[in-house]
Amino acid sequence: MSVPPHFHKDFTQQEPIPETAISAAVSVMRSGKLHRYNAAPGEKSQAALLEEEFAAYMGKKYCLALSSCGSAMYIALKSLGISSQDTVLCNAYTLAPVPGAIQNSGATIELVEITPQCTIDLKDLERKAARTKARFLLLSHMRGHMADMVQITTICQKYGLTLIEDCAHTMGARWNGTKSGSFGHMACFSTQTYKHINSGEGGLLVTDDAQAMARAIIYSGSYMLYATHSAAPPAEAFALARYHTPNYSSRMDNLRAAVLRPQLETLDTQCMRWNERYQTIETLLSEIPTIHCIKRPPEEFYVGSSIQFSLPQASPAQVKAFLAQCEELGVHIKWFGNKEPVGFTSAYHSWHYLPHIPQLLQTDHILSTMCDLRIPLTFSLDDCRSVAAAIAYVAGNTLNA
């Protein structure tokens, strides 16, 4: 096989913000009303409209727009009454804002093993739920992989766990036809640049729980202006919360909300575009004998904004050679098996702020050969074929069949 050409596109380059969203943002700037509570009587702010539209998209009663998904997770935990006596169960394969949100809440984090499908290990979850008497499961659908949500729901009921979903990578995804984010008592989404809709930074929190949402709104920094939220519970729900809830100043502003609203309209189409790219890469990688692609369960409608695959037979030296040669060809692969945290990627070993870092042998083993590739929509299907060809070439060079 001859050396494939160097791949020149940037794996972190997202598509431009749509013109409709740019115009909406410019209107907000022309109005000077960037703060969400800077609205005339009877006028609905962009933030309030975004909340209405996302609640409708999710089929949820309430939605709150926040400054990030990390703050959404932290505020979700706080609004459910978490205390320093609590333990939160969480899958060990996730992004740093997730343990960060738990640590910020003052609770103890108990990390749970993952499976080769990149989802939480249900047996370890049950074991740890029984042992720790945790009240919460913060389930991170990391890289868009969903565990069996029916079994998750059953386990949560059995052990009295309140489920909070981290849907940073599953906005638009479904399990058995039900939207990801509909299973948990609360669900958190990110609108940060690398997720499925892009406002630079931002988060969305949804729930049907009126009391928890009332607290979340005040925590987010609503002052006593919560009545201007339209995807919110009625005033009665705030009767106690208004005196008992501190302001953590984590609001979303109108500029970001204006940028997001047109993107929400095209989200489902964008998800299909991601999946075309994902499936193009997956089909080609599946033909490489030394590479193992994750078989996605039939219940899962995923959003292929990234792809994970493993190198099952590779030694640590081979994994390193594989990653380095891919990099040389312009194919940037992330690796959670690295001992050192790099870029956006840190494995649980490097979270030294946790009071106790467990040893999760199964997770370590899985992550040691797990490769992780972003799939931005700026890649054409031909680009996806080029990426897969480069990977095939390097696999042929560095891995033994």
Ligand SMILES: *Cc1c(COP(=O)(O)O)cnc(C)c1O
């Ligand atoms: C990005 C991400 C988050 C946090 O999102 P922010 O909006 O950046 O706080 C949470 N969970 C996962 C799995 C993520 O990738």
